[in-house]
Amino acid sequence: MRSLKQGLIYHVHTIKAGFTPTIFSSNQLIHLYSNHGLVHEAWNLFDEMPQRNVFSWNAIISAYIKAKNLKQARVLFDSASQRDLVSYNSMLSGYVNEDGFETKAMELFREMQSSPHNVRIDEFSLTTMLNLIAKLAVVTYGRQLHSFMVKTGNFSSGFAVSSLIDMYSKCGCFQEARQVFHGCDEVIDPVSKNAMVAACCREGELEMAIDLFQRESELNDTVSWNTLISGFAQNGYEEESLKLFGHMSESVCRWNEHTFSSVLSACAGLRSLKVGKEIHAFVLKNGLTLNPFISSGIVDVYCKCGNMRYAESVHAGMGIRNSFSITSMILGHSSQGNMVKARQLFDSLVEKSSVVWTALFCGYVKSHQCEAVFELLSEFREKESIVAEALIIISVLSACAIQAALDPGKQVHAYILRSGIEMDKKLTSALVDMYSKCGSLIYAEKIFQRKFDRDSILYNVMLAGYARHGNEQRAIQHYEEMLERGFRPDAVTILALLSACSHRGLIELGEQFFHSMKKDYNILPEIDHYACMIDMYGRANELGKAITFMRKIPIELDAVTLGAFLNACRINGNTELARMAEGLLLQLEGCNGDRYVQLANVYAAEGNWDEMGRIRKKMRGKDIKKTAGCSWLYVENGVHIFTSGDRSHSKSEAIYLTLASLTEELYM
DNA sequence: ACCTCAACAG
Numbered sequence: 001m002r003s004l005k006q007g008l009i010y011h012v013h014t015i016k017a018g019f020t021p022t023i024f025s026s027n028q029l030i031h032l033y034s035n036h037g038l039v040h041e042a043w044n045l046f047d048e049m050p051q052r053n054v055f056s057w058n059a060i061i062s063a064y065i066k067a068k069n070l071k072q073a074r075v076l077f078d079s080a081s082q083r084d085l086v087s088y089n090s091m092l093s094g095y096v097n098e099d100g101f102e103t104k105a106m107e108l109f110r111e112m113q114s115s116p117h118n119v120r121i122d123e124f125s126l127t128t129m130l131n132l133i134a135k136l137a138v139v140t141y142g143r144q145l146h147s148f149m150v151k152t153g154n155f156s157s158g159f160a161v162s163s164l165i166d167m168y169s170k171c172g173c174f175q176e177a178r179q180v181f182h183g184c185d186e187v188i189d190p191v192s193k194n195a196m197v198a199a200c201c202r203e204g205e206l207e208m209a210i211d212l213f214q215r216e217s218e219l220n221d222t223v224s225w226n227t228l229i230s231g232f233a234q235n236g237y238e239e240e241s242l243k244l245f246g247h248m249s250e251s252v253c254r255w256n257e258h259t260f261s262s263v264l265s266a267c268a269g270l271r272s273l274k275v276g277k278e279i280h281a282f283v284l285k286n287g288l289t290l291n292p293f294i295s296s297g298i299v300d301v302y303c304k305c306g307n308m309r310y311a312e313s314v315h316a317g318m319g320i321r322n323s324f325s326i327t328s329m330i331l332g333h334s335s336q337g338n339m340v341k342a343r344q345l346f347d348s349l350v351e352k353s354s355v356v357w358t359a360l361f362c363g364y365v366k367s368h369q370c371e372a373v374f375e376l377l378s379e380f381r382e383k384e385s386i387v388a389e390a391l392i393i394i395s396v397l398s399a400c401a402i403q404a405a406l407d408p409g410k411q412v413h414a415y416i417l418r419s420g421i422e423m424d425k426k427l428t429s430a431l432v433d434m435y436s437k438c439g440s441l442i443y444a445e446k447i448f449q450r451k452f453d454r455d456s457i458l459y460n461v462m463l464a465g466y467a468r469h470g471n472e473q474r475a476i477q478h479y480e481e482m483l484e485r486g487f488r489p490d491a492v493t494i495l496a497l498l499s500a501c502s503h504r505g506l507i508e509l510g511e512q513f514f515h516s517m518k519k520d521y522n523i524l525p526e527i528d529h530y531a532c533m534i535d536m537y538g539r540a541n542e543l544g545k546a547i548t549f550m551r552k553i554p555i556e557l558d559a560v561t562l563g564a565f566l567n568a569c570r571i572n573g574n575t576e577l578a579r580m581a582e583g584l585l586l587q588l589e590g591c592n593g594d595r596y597v598q599l600a601n602v603y604a605a606e607g608n609w610d611e612m613g614r615i616r617k618k619m620r621g622k623d624i625k626k627t628a629g630c631s632w633l634y635v636e637n638g639v640h641i642f643t644s645g646d647r648s649h650s651k652s653e654a655i656y657l658t659l660a661s662l663t664e665e666l667y668m
Numbered sequence: 669a670c671c672t673c674a675a676c677a678g
Contacts, residue, residue, distance in 0.1 A: 027669070058670045089671035127672040162673040194674040226675040261676030268677090293676045300678065327678035355678055 001025075007032040011045075020050060027055045034063035054082040061087060065094035070101060088112050089124045096132045105132050123154045130163040139171035158189035165192060169199035190219045194227055201231025222253045230262035233269060241266040242275065257291045264297030268304040276301040280314075292318075296325035303332030323349060327356050334363025339372070354389050361395035365402075373399035374408065387419045390427055397430040406438040423451070429461045436465025456487040463493060467500035472509075475500045491523050495532060502536035507545075510536050527555070531564040538568020543577060559589045563598065570602040575611060578602045586618070593619075 033042035042063040057080040064073035095105035133142040149155040168177035181196045200209035225248045232241035302311035333342040364372040400409035435444035459482040466475035494517045501510030517523045537546035569578040603611035
């Protein structure tokens, strides 16, 4: 009875002939049905068996485990008239391999140890438990099991060694994994070797991984290649990963579905539409589109390359809903600023993983929809009982920073302290940035000082904070400390210093920094640096220097640099020069309402109403929208936005009456 | 005969 067909023929034959198959044959049929996903047929057969042995019970239990119906499997396990160690081990592995049954697995293992049914713990139970420990990453328990294995002589088979390596590696104990691997040097088991290669990749020790891979290369199989291809992609060496795939194709090992998942993840990291399309074609040719790992991988590649049209068509063509693919789509739409579509997909998910939550948070921040960020946060805390991911917190902090919302920012800070989230470098930078953008440099500095292992990003954030507040001395102090500690300044560092000089009118110092960026650090000035310099000259009443400087800018003037110049003209009341910039600016950004307002402000500052009227006329009939200035308030957990003269609130009558009486009181 | 190991996605 090798195939399902053979099994069915045999089964029908016994029914037609009216004889009862042997227990042995029935057991085999149960397995056969179960392996083909026919759990009902397996059950019917089991149910009708006049006599059963322990193998029959184990077969039907494992059938329900395969069908992921652990509840029914446990009912049968508990009611089985005969049970042995295999029944226990099957149930145990069922629990371990399914999410959410970890506690059940631990309980069952304990039950086995107290052994009311005369069961022992054997190698099968131990390797299964090691699997659980790897999943839960509790190494203390893993070490206990390890010593138990040594004591009971269950530690030298390939199964035991590879499981131990895997457990230690997934618990973050790379050295112990190595010790296990080197402790059994008689004959290298291929699976253990692959497990060790995987452990090296997880640790980022790619050279060691390659070394191991090349030694005893006759042991290498498809898994070895897959491990290495995936390891390179995971560590950011996408091109090398793809090269390895090329070498694999020339070797004796054939690729499989796992290979493509890794190759696609390398493609996504590379953000290469060209390679992505090639792999897509390869996948289509080989009929691999039904694999959910592969099809969602293709969707991800197109999303990462920013081609949402392709992504959508592949996504739509997938038979079943795949949460990985949906998450990729949400990320893709978010990074394109299409938050409506991102939100729709998000709402379509019944189970929202922390990755999708994070994706949506980041998307809203990226498109500066800060109110949406705060609303999403209340939604998150309402629906999810888990602690927010660091990335979510960082998103909310940047929203606070954009809005200069100090109170919500403090609340987030308190939340971090309460929930014991680790203050890593990224989180510290986000907090310092939030406090300094919300005007509280004292808090910012306190957090900054408490962090000893600073990186250049944290220095940039702190430095920019002081620069923004016009304290160029502290900014420069931090800059010097940064240099002393051996960090190289980057474009962001210099920009912060330039802006400090600009606000304080320190032309010479600013020029010094500007020149040193190219000369000393080989950093090319970007648009923002040029604009900052123009701004600096403008604020110092040096329009002439600004013009000389602009003539030397090697890249074409754009809205940012021209805008800076226009602003300089406004400060200096120079309408003549402003008119020169006007033509160019409107040519570049004629549809941006803010630019007209800026122009109007230049002339208004001079009281030049004729010029203002001229600008007004230009705007007419062009469907130009100026973004309305608005204010907002935090009441309880929500953000309330309002504009001048806003009457949209249901109680606006009462609000304005109260306001009027307050105003009256002020003047009394 | 049944139960254990390594490589795949956001």
